[in-house]
Each structure stands twice: as C-alpha cells, then as structure tokens.
Amino acid sequence: MSIGRTTANFKTLKYWGKRDKTLNLPTNSSISVTLAQEDLRTLTTAATSSSFEKDNLWLNGKEEGIKGDRTIACLKDLRLLRREMEAADASLPKFSEWPIHIVSENNFPTAAGLASSAAGFAALVVAIAKLYQLPQLMSELSKIARKGSGSACRSLFGGFVAWEMGDLTNGEDSKAVEVAPLSHWPSMKAAILVVSDDKKDTPSTTGMQSTVATSDLFEHRINTVVPKRFEEMKKAILSRDFAAFGEMTMKDSNSFHAVCLDSYPPIFYLNDTSKKIIKLVHALNEQEGKIIAAYTFDAGPNAVIYYDQEHENKVLGLIHKYFHQVSGWEKVSDQVAQFEDLSIPFDTEAYKGVSRIILTQIGSGPQETSESLVSEQGLPK
Numbered sequence: 001m002s003i004g005r006t007t008a009n010f011k012t013l014k015y016w017g018k019r020d021k022t023l024n025l026p027t028n029s030s031i032s033v034t035l036a037q038e039d040l041r042t043l044t045t046a047a048t049s050s051s052f053e054k055d056n057l058w059l060n061g062k063e064e065g066i067k068g069d070r071t072i073a074c075l076k077d078l079r080l081l082r083r084e085m086e087a088a089d090a091s092l093p094k095f096s097e098w099p100i101h102i103v104s105e106n107n108f109p110t111a112a113g114l115a116s117s118a119a120g121f122a123a124l125v126v127a128i129a130k131l132y133q134l135p136q137l138m139s140e141l142s143k144i145a146r147k148g149s150g151s152a153c154r155s156l157f158g159g160f161v162a163w164e165m166g167d168l169t170n171g172e173d174s175k176a177v178e179v180a181p182l183s184h185w186p187s188m189k190a191a192i193l194v195v196s197d198d199k200k201d202t203p204s205t206t207g208m209q210s211t212v213a214t215s216d217l218f219e220h221r222i223n224t225v226v227p228k229r230f231e232e233m234k235k236a237i238l239s240r241d242f243a244a245f246g247e248m249t250m251k252d253s254n255s256f257h258a259v260c261l262d263s264y265p266p267i268f269y270l271n272d273t274s275k276k277i278i279k280l281v282h283a284l285n286e287q288e289g290k291i292i293a294a295y296t297f298d299a300g301p302n303a304v305i306y307y308d309q310e311h312e313n314k315v316l317g318l319i320h321k322y323f324h325q326v327s328g329w330e331k332v333s334d335q336v337a338q339f340e341d342l343s344i345p346f347d348t349e350a351y352k353g354v355s356r357i358i359l360t361q362i363g364s365g366p367q368e369t370s371e372s373l374v375s376e377q378g379l380p381k
C-alpha cells in the first residue's frame with residue numbers, strides 16, 4: 001500500500017490552449033506557485049493486490065471507477081515503467097499485472113476552478129509511483145501527470161514551478177521543472193476569496209479548445225506576450241522581486257480572461273464580485289505607491305491574492321475590513337488587532353458574493369504521509 005498527498009497550484013502565468021488534446025501538450029509555457037497542504041490538499045492512497053477484482057477509484061467517498069481516458073492513460077504509463085523494472089529483476093512482485101485500488105479525498109470543492117484536477121492527478125501519479133517504487137525523477141513523472149490534466153504536472157513540485165511547453169510531437173520534452181523551492185521565498189502568501197463553490201459552466205478543456213479555434217487575440221498572447229513574460233517572471237521569482245512578480249501575475253490573469261472573452265461565443269469566468277476584488281487590489285497598490293498585492297483568477301470567479309508576509313497587516317487588514325463576515329478568518333484571529341485600517345472606499349455589500357476565505361501560503365509539494373484511506377482489505381476506510 002502506498003500513500004501520497006499533494007496540493008493544488010495556482011497559476012501566475014497561465015496555461016490556456018493545447019496543441020495536442022490527447023497528450024495535453026500546451027501552446028505556451030506556464031508558471032505556478034504550489035500552495036501549502038493544510039488548506040488545499042488531495043490525499044490519495046493506492047493499493048495493489050492479485051486478489052482485487054478490477055482497477056477501481058473512489059473519490060470523496062464515492063465509487064467512481066476508472067472511467068476517464070485521462071486516468072487510464074496515467075495508469076498505463078505507470079504500469080509500463082513498473083513492467084520495465086520487473087523485466088530487469090525477476091524477484092520483484094508483478095504489481096504491473098495486478099488490479100489497483102485508488103482512494104482519494106480533496107479537502108476543498110472538486111471541479112470548482114480551485115484546481116482539483118491538478119492536485120488530484122498529481123497525487124494519483126505520486127501515490128502509484130511510490131507503490132511501484134519507480135526510480136523516475138519528478139520531472140519524468142510530471143509528463144505522466146500532464147496526461148491526466150495539464151496543470152497537474154506542475155503540482156509534482158513545491159515552491160515555484162514552470163511547465164516547459166516543449167516542441168516534440170510525442171510530448172517527451174513537455175514537463176515541469178522547479179524554478180525555485182519553497183525555501184527560496186517562504187514569505188510568499190496567498191488569500192483565496194472563494195467566490196463560487198459551484199461546478200463551473202465551461203470546463204477548462206472545452207474552453208481552451210474554443211479559444212484556440214476562435215480567438216484572434218490568442219496568437220498574439222502565445223507568440224509574443226507569454227514567451228517574454230515566461231523569462232521575466234522566472235527572473236522576478238529568482239530575485240524575489242514582488243512588484244515585478246505581482247505586476248506580471250495580474251497582467252497575465254487579465255490577458256487570459258481577455259482571450260476567453262475574445263473566444264466566440266465568449267467565455268466568462270469572472271463575475272461582478274471578481275471585478276470588484278480586482279479594483280480593490282489596484283486601489284491598494286495605488287495608495288501604497290507600489291505593488292504589494294497581486295490577484296490572479298483561474299477558470300472561475302475565485303480570487304487568489306498573493307502578497308509577501310512583510311505586508312500582511314496591510315493586505316489582510318483591507319480584505320478583513322470588507323470581508324470579515326465570511327468564514328475562514330479563525331486562523332488569524334489573534335492577529336486581527338494588528339491589522340491596518342486603510343481608508344480605501346469599497347462596496348460594503350461585496351462580501352455577499354464571497355462564501356469563504358482560505359488563508360494559505362506557498363507549499364512544499366507532494367509529501368508522503370502515514371495517513372491511509374484504504375483498509376487492510378483494500379477498500380475505502
């Protein structure tokens with residue numbers, strides 16, 4: 001039995017567009033920050049036995065079975081690597097031939113634009129790789145996770161992660177690499193304003209296909225804007241330059257939502273609450289005379305606001321002022337007294353569009369844990 005857990009990642013330079021839909025090969029390189037596990041994590045246990053009847057997967061307590069092509073593709077690749085080991089060492093048990101049971105739990109909403117597929121496929125690949133005792137490095141395994149969900153490849157690392165798009169048609173050079181580990185910039189924090197827990201209307205895969213096929217702005221984004229930003233963002237991370245990192249993060253979020261709007265028919269992920277939050281962050285940065293907070297939005301209306309610990313009392317002070325009514329502040333309850341009370345005018349009803357706040361920070365990526373979700377009989381506990 002093997003247990004692995006990992007977490008979601010939030011994009012600072014977005015992946016949007018595929019050049020190969022089956023292999024999940026992107027039209028541009030991207031960068032993300034992997035967040036801490038306590039708040040947004042997937043816990044996955046994998047077990048194999050010759051006595052199991054068939055491959056099976058339980059997600060959040062429900063038997064789902066192994067039905068999607070993407071999960072099947074990941075399992076196939078992992079089994080192939082195990083088979084190579086077994087061929088080289090006859091003493092190894094033939095795990096590659098036995099059915100596998102996977103039990104997984106997300107501690108945050110699934111399919112709500114909170115990157116559950118990223119954390120989910122990353123945890124699945126890591127848990128099975130551990131079970132099979134595969135020697136492959138994380139970058140190699142990231143190519144397998146990528147076939148599950150593009151964004152999953154970046155969740156195999158902690159800290160700041162790049163997904164290099166590659167240019168081979170077989171995808172062998174399209175993999176995740178570490179830009180910098182958590183220890184490089186541990187004071188990076190994130191406040192996530194959960195604007196909607198609902199399942200989103202346009203899934204990322206269909207949304208991307210539509211943008212690639214119909215948006216005129218898209219070519220400019222992937223050929224001109226992103227390649228330059230990819231290099232500049234890596235530099236900003238390596239030099240811990242929050243202002244540069246923040247400006248590029250916000251601009252890239254806006255560029256991604258612009259190509260969504262430029263798709264035909266248009267795709268809308270931001271709602272009025274998201275737009276109010278964007279304005280609030282700009283108002284804060286303007287008042288400070290520098291960028292101390294940066295928003296980013298994935299394929300949904302939830303806001304992720306990055307800031308450095310050094311400005312926590314200001315950034316959280318402002319968010320708390322207007323969103324103290326929502327749940328999730330317990331974690332910092334002993335800090336509230338030190339929050340700064342900035343006088344930035346804002347819609348005092350905006351909190352009604354937010355269901356909760358998740359206060360989190362940069363994380364260390366996949367971890368092994370002794371917590372198992374599978375019983376001795378190989379079933380969910």
Ligand SMILES: Nc1ncnc2c1ncn2[C@@H]1O[C@H](COP(=O)(O)OP(=O)(O)OP(=O)(O)O)[C@@H](O)[C@H]1O
Binds near residue numbers: 042106109120
């Ligand atoms: N823990 C998990 N283990 C295996 N598969 C998972 C897990 N969690 C989510 N998934 C898969 O990911 C799907 C949700 O992916 P989807 O891309 O629709 O949403 P999301 O990841 O929350 O949003 P986004 O990727 O746009 O941020 C689920 O339906 C399921 O198939």
Ligand SMILES: C[C@@](O)(CCOP(=O)(O)OP(=O)(O)O)CC(=O)O
Binds near residue numbers: 299
């Ligand atoms: C907006 C994004 O979060 C898109 C995520 O798309 P997915 O990785 O969910 O798409 P598939 O590869 O089709 O599974 C931006 C990003 O992850 O960089």
